[in-house]
Amino acid sequence: MTDRVTLKDVAARAQVSYQTVSKVLNRQTRVSTATEKRIHDAVRALGYTPDQRARNLRAQRSYMLGYSWRPDSPNQVNPILDLFMHSMVAAADAVGYHILPFPHPDPEDHIDKYRDLIRTGRVDGFVLSSVEYQDSRIRFLQREKFPFVAFGGVAEPSAMYVDVDGTEGMRLATAHLIAQGHTRIAALGWPKESRVGELRLAGYVRAMRGAKLPVRARWVARGTGSVETGYQATQHWLQGGERTRPTAIVAVTDVLAIGAMRAIQESGLRVGADIGVTGFDDTPLAQYLTPGLSSVRQPIWQAGQNVIDLLVHCLEQEPLAQTRVVLNPELVIRPSSLLHADNTSEIAITHNE
Amino acid sequence: MTDRVTLKDVAARAQVSYQTVSKVLNRQTRVSTATEKRIHDAVRALGYTPDQRARNLRAQRSYMLGYSWRPDSPNQVNPILDLFMHSMVAAADAVGYHILPFPHPDPEDHIDKYRDLIRTGRVDGFVLSSVEYQDSRIRFLQREKFPFVAFGGVAEPSAMYVDVDGTEGMRLATAHLIAQGHTRIAALGWPKESRVGELRLAGYVRAMRGAKLPVRARWVARGTGSVETGYQATQHWLQGGERTRPTAIVAVTDVLAIGAMRAIQESGLRVGADIGVTGFDDTPLAQYLTPGLSSVRQPIWQAGQNVIDLLVHCLEQEPLAQTRVVLNPELVIRPSSLLHADNTSEIAITHNE
DNA sequence: ATCATTTAGGCGAACGTTCGCCCGAACGTT
DNA sequence: AACGTTCGGGCGAACGTTCGCCTAAATGAT
CATH class of the missing domain: 3.40.50.2300 (Response regulator)
Structure with missing residues (x-):
């Protein structure tokens, strides 16, 4: 609510151009230790935090991972959700991502929801759960070449998943x-x-x-x-x-x-x-x-960690040792x-x- | 992954300036029915969907509502979460918002998480749950004049909440x-x-x-x-x-x-x-x-609906009939x-x- | 025919980043 | 003394919107 502190404010105080501030903060360039100190001082003094929205636009990313789960039939128990969600949220947070939960729509216009989230650029990838035999979401996402990881085994080749045996x-x-x-x-x-x-x-x-x-x-x-x-x-x-x-x-x-x-x-x-x-x-x-x-x-917690790990590695184009993980229950x-x-x-x- | 369709693409096809497309789509201006049709046709043909990230930057909003809940002690039951979360997600979705769940941090550096989400512009408001007697989050948010609604009664005056009696x-x-x-x-x-x-x-x-x-x-x-x-x-x-x-x-x-x-x-x-x-x-x-x-x-579902309703009304600066809601259990x-x-x-x- | 008003739409600017390219000075090399 | 190279940092541009202001033509009133 109070007025936002931007790169320009920091730059003015440190007496450099605002692009330089950006580069220094992202370690993209080397500057004299004196200027570097001025910049960091200014950042601290002003309490600067980069605006995620601007970053998102610039990077054409959102650092959000979409997830929707099936609301277990009215009065059923879903002990999974709490833990699984928590695990994913924590894992995502640790690597600069966030989870975006969205309502599980009717099986039919499923796809519309997914398509919309992709088109509006709200998410960078999806976590799928309760996948069915011939899941239309998987076919759709593969066709669009949009990254996703499923929780639960998936037959489609080249699809990434984490499963419990x-x-x-x-x-x-x-x-x-x-x-x-x-x-x-x-x-x-x-x-x-x-x-x-x-x-x-x-x-x-x-x-x-x-x-x-x-x-x-x-x-x-x-x-x-x-x-x-x-x-x-x-x-x-x-x-x-x-x-x-x-x-x-x-x-x-x-x-x-x-x-x-x-x-x-x-x-x-x-x-x-x-x-x-x-x-x-x-x-x-x-x-x-x-x-x-x-x-x-x-091992739900473990599963959540693995799902996010897989998905984020894929998004960051980092090499991943395995594309499917199978966990043992106890x-x-x-x-x-x-x-x-x-x-x-x-x-x-x-x-x- | 495929190249994004933007306002400019639509404009080129409809032979108008891209700003005009924006205005027509947002009903900010009146144009001849012929152009209007051309624009809408182009939108459909190209499958245009506005980029949320650009909107967010421009509007200085994120249309996200932060929510963190306390992970019920390891093996405890949290029957609430599933339903409450679902209710909020659905209610938010209906009015163009989304929920952003984030890890519930140690009671001490609580505030840092909240501050960070505000500063980076990731959220427009918060949903607080399991509030304590003298909750530091409430004091902080009120001081920052940042919108929030609590689930559970709150003593602080002028704080909005939904509670179950x-x-x-x-x-x-x-x-x-x-x-x-x-x-x-x-x-x-x-x-x-x-x-x-x-x-x-x-x-x-x-x-x-x-x-x-x-x-x-x-x-x-x-x-x-x-x-x-x-x-x-x-x-x-x-x-x-x-x-x-x-x-x-x-x-x-x-x-x-x-x-x-x-x-x-x-x-x-x-x-x-x-x-x-x-x-x-x-x-x-x-x-x-x-x-x-x-x-x-x-009435957890109801509570979720009310929480979002209150928060969104507040964010949209719309008048709200009541700032606190107390629901009756059965x-x-x-x-x-x-x-x-x-x-x-x-x-x-x-x-x- | 003249002037005021509406209609239809163009255009510049800004939101806050990041990225690539540039350039002047200092430095070291033949 | 002339020439490449690194260092330190500036600058323009772009990401895709929305908003406010402007204008040229068409319309209406006198």
């Missing part, structure tokens, strides 16, 4: 249950259309096969990630005889796992001691349930998957071949 | 329990230093007084908002005789309420039927617990506060004097 996460959870002595393990998944869902289920299958345990079709249930889905599937499984029904359940989502837990408890069995349960995402929910729910935790173990809950403390185990 | 929320919850026939009601609060905490507790007191019920000091516990705090306080209360111990508990946080529920269940009592419990914030958690936890829900009723849980459906009741 869902298969490995689910393998970890399943293997953990197997190590507890479980042999009859059922799985709660998402509909077949969901790429992430299928990848996670693949981890279940891999762990079972690895231990030479049978994978039965009727022990794999798919549905929307609601409590109800998990509840009903589990209830159905529990109707089997005590010697034939599953003794453990892995779920691709914490919410599905909650459904399973509820069904187990209502049928008079104990979660953990009688039937082991694991979830996915390590939603804040998981630690507050009784018993605490074991869950696969994604399993946070709580009583829900333990036969005897001797200790209530959490332990996290991660990938070990 | 925590007192009313807690009164609602307490009154609901009283209506169920409860007379001995305890409260779980935050430390005395917390302004919000005290305001909420005031609602508890108001409801009790209103029903001529006694407020006993030892039935008001304060502590950090952890499960443990709620658990221990409740355990302690339950040691009282069946005729003297509280029959219901109101908490200023869902997490505290979870602690209470756990203590109740572990002592063999039923939540709802034996001891009523209510939480606050309607965290996603609340609906997934067994039994579902009644909780006070804040109580979402679930089995945890019902004596007999005949229906599992949720109902929401709101302020009715």
Whole structure:
């Protein structure tokens, strides 16, 4: 609100041309130490800070990275967002960039939003999340040759992304249950259309096969990630005889796992001691349930850092060692998957071949 | 990436000066319908979109609103953020603004971040959240005469804010329990230093007084908002005789309420039927617990809309009807506060004097 | 026919940077 | 003594807008 201090003000005080001030500040030229000192003194005395808007115009850049996320269906949990956003904001800030969040529009006029942000020069690049199978945004951005990094795997070649190995996460959870002595393990998944869902289920299958345990079709249930889905599937499984029904359940989502837990408890069995349960995402929910729910935790903070790192390197035309990063999740173990809950403390185990 | 279309390109095609194109597009001048058509045709043909960076420089504005939030302690739930952010982003977008999230710095060099964003002209205004008693940011911004709106009540006169009436929320919850026939009601609060905490507790007191019920000091516990705090306080209360111990508990946080529920269940009592419990914030958690936890829900979406509305009106120098908005929360009723849980459906009741 | 007024649009300037090119002086080299 | 080279710094231009002022023609009033 008070009048802005510009290069010219500094220059007048230091008795040099304003372009020289600019160059000295950006270390583009060498001047006598005397003038250099005068300039820096003037900068400090006046409290000069370069105007980003002018820089943006001149450089034809905005130093902004667009990001829009899907508002998780009205009342769903989005534990990811807070952390992911924070991670990206911090990483971007550290290298002179900022995040520009924009509303996730209807799937159809998606592109218009993106196009507009590009055309108006508001952003230099995009972070994409919740990408789908044939995502029109990716096709569009690639055609426009506009830089972007996706969070989540992307099939398109030459697209940069950071992903968390869902298969490995689910393998970890399943293997953990197997190590507890479980042999009859059922799985709660998402509909077949969901790429992430299928990848996670693949981890279940891999762990079972690895231990030479049978994978039965009727022990794999798919549905929307609601409590109800998990509840009903589990209830159905529990109707089997005590010697034939599953003794453990892995779920691709914490919410599905909650459904399973509820069904187990209502049928008079104990979660953990009688039937082991694991979830996915390590939603804040998981630690507050009784018993605490074991869950696969994604390294969200790390992912955010990597996404920005990739994108900024690309924007700065710096060489980057890799164009795609795959991170390993870890399993946070709580009583829900333990036969005897001797200790209530959490332990996290991660990938070990 | 492809070469940018500017006013000059449009002008050349429409055979007018580029300034005229600008004026026509901004409806600053009247021209013959023929030229107007030529201009609009050229705009469409070339796909012209004004460069925001140039506009920003020229207008000495950025059309950005800074917002930083406190990263809820590592593993805490921040159900607010997703919705609040989304609401603000949507509201801002609708009036040609954008949100600029920036890292919440250490309490000490707080101000530097804010100052820098102002000086570099990156933002036109700020949204403040989690304001404290004597918030240095507010003093700073007021001194600089830089526009801002706080989410959460602010004592400083002439500061604009949007707040949710925590007192009313807690009164609602307490009154609901009283209506169920409860007379001995305890409260779980935050430390005395917390302004919000005290305001909420005031609602508890108001409801009790209103029903001529006694407020006993030892039935008001304060502590950090952890499960443990709620658990221990409740355990302690339950040691009282069946005729003297509280029959219901109101908490200023869902997490505290979870602690209470756990203590109740572990002592063999039923939540709802034996001891009523209510939480606050309607965290996603609340609906997934067994039994579902009644909780006070804040109109977060509405708050986000109002915050942006206030701020933008202020920036556009438009007159605004009010400089501070106080919203009423509603109580979402679930089995945890019902004596007999005949229906599992949720109902929401709101302020009715 | 003359003058005042509107209409239609041109033009210069400015917002605050950065970049490339220039030039005079001092310096060192043959 | 004449000549390249570095040093220290000036200057014009451009990024794409918007805003205010100007003007030439067309219109209206007298």
